[in-house]
Amino acid sequence: MTHHDYDRLEDWLRANRARHLEELFDLLRIPSVSTSPAHRADVLRCAEHVRDRVAELGLTARVMPTDGYPVVYGEWLGAPGAPTVLIYGHYDVQPAEPLELWRSPPFEPTLEDGTRIVARGATDDKGQFYCYLKGIEAHMRVRGALPCNVRVIIEGEEEIGSPNLRPFLERHRELLQADAILVSDTSMHGPDQPSIMYALRGLAYLEVTVRGPSHDLHSGLYGGAVPNPIHALAGMLAALHDADGRVCVPGFHDRVRSLSDAERAEMAALAGDEQAFCAEVGIPFSTGEAGYNHLERTTARPTLECNGIWGGWTGDGAKTVLPSLAHAKISCRLVADQDPDEITSLVADHLRRIAPPGVEVDVRPHHGGRPYTASREGVAVQAAGRALEHVWGRPPVFTRGGGSIPIVADFRDVLGLDTVLVGFGLTDDRLHSPNEKFELRNYEQGIRTTCRLLEELGRGAAAGPGEAG
Amino acid sequence: MTHHDYDRLEDWLRANRARHLEELFDLLRIPSVSTSPAHRADVLRCAEHVRDRVAELGLTARVMPTDGYPVVYGEWLGAPGAPTVLIYGHYDVQPAEPLELWRSPPFEPTLEDGTRIVARGATDDKGQFYCYLKGIEAHMRVRGALPCNVRVIIEGEEEIGSPNLRPFLERHRELLQADAILVSDTSMHGPDQPSIMYALRGLAYLEVTVRGPSHDLHSGLYGGAVPNPIHALAGMLAALHDADGRVCVPGFHDRVRSLSDAERAEMAALAGDEQAFCAEVGIPFSTGEAGYNHLERTTARPTLECNGIWGGWTGDGAKTVLPSLAHAKISCRLVADQDPDEITSLVADHLRRIAPPGVEVDVRPHHGGRPYTASREGVAVQAAGRALEHVWGRPPVFTRGGGSIPIVADFRDVLGLDTVLVGFGLTDDRLHSPNEKFELRNYEQGIRTTCRLLEELGRGAAAGPGEAG
Numbered sequence: 001m002t003h004h005d006y007d008r009l010e011d012w013l014r015a016n017r018a019r020h021l022e023e024l025f026d027l028l029r030i031p032s033v034s035t036s037p038a039h040r041a042d043v044l045r046c047a048e049h050v051r052d053r054v055a056e057l058g059l060t061a062r063v064m065p066t067d068g069y070p071v072v073y074g075e076w077l078g079a080p081g082a083p084t085v086l087i088y089g090h091y092d093v094q095p096a097e098p099l100e101l102w103r104s105p106p107f108e109p110t111l112e113d114g115t116r117i118v119a120r121g122a123t124d125d126k127g128q129f130y131c132y133l134k135g136i137e138a139h140m141r142v143r144g145a146l147p148c149n150v151r152v153i154i155e156g157e158e159e160i161g162s163p164n165l166r167p168f169l170e171r172h173r174e175l176l177q178a179d180a181i182l183v184s185d186t187s188m189h190g191p192d193q194p195s196i197m198y199a200l201r202g203l204a205y206l207e208v209t210v211r212g213p214s215h216d217l218h219s220g221l222y223g224g225a226v227p228n229p230i231h232a233l234a235g236m237l238a239a240l241h242d243a244d245g246r247v248c249v250p251g252f253h254d255r256v257r258s259l260s261d262a263e264r265a266e267m268a269a270l271a272g273d274e275q276a277f278c279a280e281v282g283i284p285f286s287t288g289e290a291g292y293n294h295l296e297r298t299t300a301r302p303t304l305e306c307n308g309i310w311g312g313w314t315g316d317g318a319k320t321v322l323p324s325l326a327h328a329k330i331s332c333r334l335v336a337d338q339d340p341d342e343i344t345s346l347v348a349d350h351l352r353r354i355a356p357p358g359v360e361v362d363v364r365p366h367h368g369g370r371p372y373t374a375s376r377e378g379v380a381v382q383a384a385g386r387a388l389e390h391v392w393g394r395p396p397v398f399t400r401g402g403g404s405i406p407i408v409a410d411f412r413d414v415l416g417l418d419t420v421l422v423g424f425g426l427t428d429d430r431l432h433s434p435n436e437k438f439e440l441r442n443y444e445q446g447i448r449t450t451c452r453l454l455e456e457l458g459r460g461a462a463a464g465p466g467e468a469g
Numbered sequence: 470m471t472h473h474d475y476d477r478l479e480d481w482l483r484a485n486r487a488r489h490l491e492e493l494f495d496l497l498r499i500p501s502v503s504t505s506p507a508h509r510a511d512v513l514r515c516a517e518h519v520r521d522r523v524a525e526l527g528l529t530a531r532v533m534p535t536d537g538y539p540v541v542y543g544e545w546l547g548a549p550g551a552p553t554v555l556i557y558g559h560y561d562v563q564p565a566e567p568l569e570l571w572r573s574p575p576f577e578p579t580l581e582d583g584t585r586i587v588a589r590g591a592t593d594d595k596g597q598f599y600c601y602l603k604g605i606e607a608h609m610r611v612r613g614a615l616p617c618n619v620r621v622i623i624e625g626e627e628e629i630g631s632p633n634l635r636p637f638l639e640r641h642r643e644l645l646q647a648d649a650i651l652v653s654d655t656s657m658h659g660p661d662q663p664s665i666m667y668a669l670r671g672l673a674y675l676e677v678t679v680r681g682p683s684h685d686l687h688s689g690l691y692g693g694a695v696p697n698p699i700h701a702l703a704g705m706l707a708a709l710h711d712a713d714g715r716v717c718v719p720g721f722h723d724r725v726r727s728l729s730d731a732e733r734a735e736m737a738a739l740a741g742d743e744q745a746f747c748a749e750v751g752i753p754f755s756t757g758e759a760g761y762n763h764l765e766r767t768t769a770r771p772t773l774e775c776n777g778i779w780g781g782w783t784g785d786g787a788k789t790v791l792p793s794l795a796h797a798k799i800s801c802r803l804v805a806d807q808d809p810d811e812i813t814s815l816v817a818d819h820l821r822r823i824a825p826p827g828v829e830v831d832v833r834p835h836h837g838g839r840p841y842t843a844s845r846e847g848v849a850v851q852a853a854g855r856a857l858e859h860v861w862g863r864p865p866v867f868t869r870g871g872g873s874i875p876i877v878a879d880f881r882d883v884l885g886l887d888t889v890l891v892g893f894g895l896t897d898d899r900l901h902s903p904n905e906k907f908e909l910r911n912y913e914q915g916i917r918t919t920c921r922l923l924e925e926l927g928r929g930a931a932a933g934p935g936e937a938g
Contacts, residue, residue: 035785035786035787035788036784036786094788095782095784097784098685101684101685160786161787187690201689203789205787205789207787212752213750213751214752215570215750215751215899216567216570216901216903217901217902219772219774219776219800219901220670220672220802220870221656221870221872221900222750222871223772223800223802224757224758224770224771224772224871225746225755225757225763225766225767226752226755226756226757227756228774228775230778230797231706231707231709231774233778234702234706234775234778235703235707237703237704238703238704238706238707238708277694281682281683281684281691281695282682282793283682283683283695285826285827286694287694287695287696287825288693288694288695294694297693297694298690298691298692298694301693303692303693305688305692305693305697305700305791306697306700307688307781307789307791307792308699308781308782308783308792309699309702309703309778309780309783309795310779310780311777311778312775312776313564313776313777314779314796314798315504315505316504316505316506317505317629318504318629318630318798318835318836319504319564319777319798320776320800320872320901321776321777321901322774323776326778327783329783331692331787331789333688333689333692333693356756357754357756358752358753358756366786366787367787401689402690402691402692402693403789430684432685432688432788433684433685434684434685435684
C-alpha cells in the first residue's frame with residue numbers, strides 16, 4: 001500500500017466514526033449471556049446479527065452449528081499467494097448481575113463523557129472483535145480487497161469455557177487452515193501502551209455442595225446438635241490457603257514452572273506502582289502469595305478464588321434456619337504446566353478430605369482450560385509489533401495475562417499455530433463487573449491497528465520470516 | 470361444670486370438626502410473612518381476619534396499632550370474681566422459601582393422609598393459637614359463658630422478634646391485667662406426651678458484611694492479589710467454634726448458668742435415643758459441644774449458628790468473579806443469664822478483631838431476646854397439668870425449649886407473671902422449614918385441652934392456691 005492508500009483509509013475511518021459507534025451499540029444491545037438459559041434466544045439472535053454484519057463486509061458468511069451455541073464463520077480468500085489470517089472473537093457475554101450497581105442498564109449502551117462505551121460486553125469481547133470487522137470493512141470499501149486472506153470465527157460459548165469449540169476446530173480443520181491467528185480479547189499494559197500477550201493462565205472451575213441435615217431446620221430447636229453445612233463449608237474454604245497466602249492443596253504446585261530471573265526482572269519493571277493498582281480496585285494494599293508482587297500474583301502464579309457462596313436465608317430480615325445445604329463456586333487460575341483436570345481432582349479430593357465429620361460433600365467440575373505460553377519470535381508477532389508501533393507511536397511490551405482464553409491451547413493443538421494476542425482493552429475496563437466499558441479511543445485505534453495489521457501480515461509473509469526476524 | 474357439661478362440650482366439638490379444620494385452612498391461606506415487605510398487605514389482612522374470628526366468639530375484639538404490625542386484642546370479662554387468663558399467640562409466619570422443597574404450595578393448606586395439616590404456619594403458630602379460639606368458642610356456644618375471664622392478644626411480629634410488643638404491653642398494662650398467661654407456641658416432648666415448657670433460649674441475631682475490593686472484579690485478572698471477601702468471611706466463621714464444638718467468642722460463656730446434677734439427670738432421662746433424633750433430621754450422628762447430649766445441646770447450652778451466607782455469583786453456571794461483598798446472617802441461642810445485647814457486642818467485636826487484613830467488616834444487629842426460666846410451682850401451671858392429664862391420659866413432663874419466645878421475659882417484666890407454655894406441636898413439625906405441618910389429632914386435642922384448661926383455671930383460682938399446691 002502507498003501512503004496515499006493509508007490517507008484514504010484514514011479519511012474513510014474518520015468519515016465513518018459515528019456509524020461505527022452506532023453499529024457497536026446495536027451489537028451491545030443484544031443480551032447474549034451464554035451461561036443463562038433464559039437468554040438462549042438472545043444468544044442465537046446475536047449469532048445471526050454477527051453473521052449479517054460479516055456478510056455486509058463482502059465476506060462469505062454463515063452460522064455454523066455446534067452441539068451448543070453456533071460459530072459465525074466468514075472468509076475472504078481473494079489474495080492468492082498471500083498468507084491467510086484466522087481471526088477469533090466471541091459474541092457471548094458474562095451475566096450482568098448485580099444489576100443495581102450499573103450506572104446505566106447493561107444492555108442499553110451509553111457513551112459516557114463522550115469517551116467511554118459502557119455496556120456488558122463493551123470490551124469483552126464485542127467491542128474488540130468488532131475492531132477487526134471494521135478494519136476489514138475499511139480495506140474492502142476503500143480498496144476493494146484485503147491485503148491478505150482472512151477467515152473469521154466468532155463463537156458464542158467463550159464465557160462458559162468454549163466446550164464445543166475444540167470439536168468444531170477438529171471437524172473443520174481444513175476450512176480453518178491459516179498462517180497466523182489473531183485474537184483481541186485482552187488488555188493493554190496501560191493507556192497508549194500497546195501490548196502483546198505471550199502467556200495466559202489456565203482455569204479449573206468447580207462447584208461444591210455440602211449437605212448437613214436432610215432438610216432445613218429451625219436453628220433454635222436444632223441448633224447446637226446438628227452439623228451446619230455453612231460452617232462446614234466455611235471451614236473447608238478457610239483451609240485452602242496457608243498463612244503465606246499460598247494455595248495449600250496437596251500437589252497443587254507440583255507442575256508449576258518457576259519464573260526465570262529475567263522474567264522476574266521484566267515483571268518488576270512492568271509492575272509499576274502497587275498503590276495505583278490498589279487505588280483502581282479500592283483496596284488498602286495487595287494481599288496474596290508472600291514473596292511476589294501484584295503483577296506476578298495476578299499473572300504468573302496459580303491462584304484459588306471462591307467466586308460465589310450461598311446457603312440458608314439470604315433475603316431481607318432474619319430467618320432462624322439451620323440449612324440443609326451450602327454451596328460454593330471455586331476457580332483456580334493455572335500456570336504452565338498445571339493441568340486443569342488434574343487440579344480439579346486435587347482440589348475435589350482435598351475438599352472431601354478436609355470436610356468435617358457428619359456432612360456430605362459433592363464436587364461437580366465446571367469447565368477448565370490449559371495455561372498457555374507462546375513464542376515472541378514468530379512472523380505474525382513481529383508484524384503485529386510493527387502495526388502497533390505505527391498506530392500507537394511506541395513499540396509494544398510483552399505481557400502475561402491473568403485470565404484464561406482456553407481456546408488458544410486448542411488452536412495450537414489442532415491447527416498447529418500460536419496465537420497473537422493483541423488487546424485493545426484497558427485494565428480498568430471492569431470486564432465481568434458492573435459498568436464494563438471500552439474506551440472510544442481504543443475502539444477507534446483498535447480499528448486502525450487491525451487495518452494496519454492486515455497490511456503488515458500480507459507484506460510480512462510475502463517478504464518471508466527473514467525480514468521479520 | 471358437671472359431667473353432663475363435659476359430654477355436651479365433647480359432642481359439640483365432634484359436630485364441628487370439619488368446620489374447625491376449614492376455618493384453620495382459611496387462616497393458613499393468608500401469607501402473613503412479617504419479615505418480607507412484599508407481604509405487608511397480607512399481614513395486615515391477616516390481623517383483620519383474626520379480629521373477625523375473635524369477635525365471632527362473642528368477645529369484644531379490635532385491631533390495636535403498634536409502630537409495626539398491629540396486635541389483635543379480644544376480651545370477655547363476664548365471670549366476676551373468677552380469675553382472668555391472658556392468652557397470647559402470633560398470626561405472622563416465617564418465609565416459606567425454599568419453595569421448591571414443598572410437597573404442596575405453602576399457603577394452600579392440605580390434609581395429607583387425612584392426618585397432617587401441611588402449610589406454612591400450621592404449627593407456628595396459627596394452628597396452636599386457633600386451639601384457644603375454638604376452645605373458647607366451645608364454652609360460649611354450649612354454655613353461653615366462659616369458666617374464667619379471658620383476654621386474648623395475637624401479635625403480628627413474633628417471627629421478627631416482637632420489636633413492638635413490649636411497648637404495647639407497657640402502654641396497655643391496665644388493659645392486660647391477668648392472673649395467668651397461657652402460650653401455645655412450643656412442642657410436646659413426644660406424640661401423646663403432654664409437656665409444659667419451663668425454659669426457653671434467648672436470641673442474638675446479627676448480619677455481617679465483609680468488603681474486599683470496591684467493586685466486583687474479574688477473578689482471572691485480579692485473582693491472587695486482592696482480598697477476597699468470601700475467603701475472609703469463611704475464615705472468620707471457621708474461627709467461631711473451637712475443636713470441641715464450643716463457641717469460642719471471648720466472654721461468650723461468662724454468664725452461662727451451669728446445669729445442676731438433678732437437671733442433667735432429668736435431661737438424660739428425657740433425651741431418649743440419639744439415633745431417633747438423628748434419623749428425624751437425616752444426619753449420621755449428633756455434632757456440637759463435647760460433653761453434652763443432643764437434648765442439652767439444643768435446649769440448655771448456648772449456640773452460634775450461621776443462618777445464611779451469600780456473595781459473588783450464585784446463579785447457574787460459572788462466572789469468574791472476585792466479588793466486592795460477602796454476607797452472613799448469624800444467630801446465637803442464649804441460656805440464663807446471657808444478655809442478648811452483650812452477646813451481640815461480643816460477637817461483633819470478635820468478628821471485627823479476627824477479620825484478615827485488607828477487608829472491611831460491618832456488623833448490623835437484628836433482633837434479640839432474653840433467655841427465660843419459669844417456676845414449675847404456680848397455680849396456673851398446676852391447673853395446666855391437670856387439664857393435660859385429663860385430656861391426654863398421662864401427666865405432663867417439664868421440658869426446656871431450644872427456641873426463643875422473647876416476649877415471655879417481657880410478660881414477666883411488665884405484667885409480673887410467669888407464662889405457662891403448653892405446646893401442642895411435635896418435634897418433627899418442621900417449623901421454619903418446608904412442609905411445616907400440624908397433626909390433625911394435636912389440633913383437636915389442643916382444642917379439647919384449652920376447653921378443659923379454662924375450666925381448671927376458673928376452678929383452681931376459686932379454690933385458691935392451697936388446692937393447687
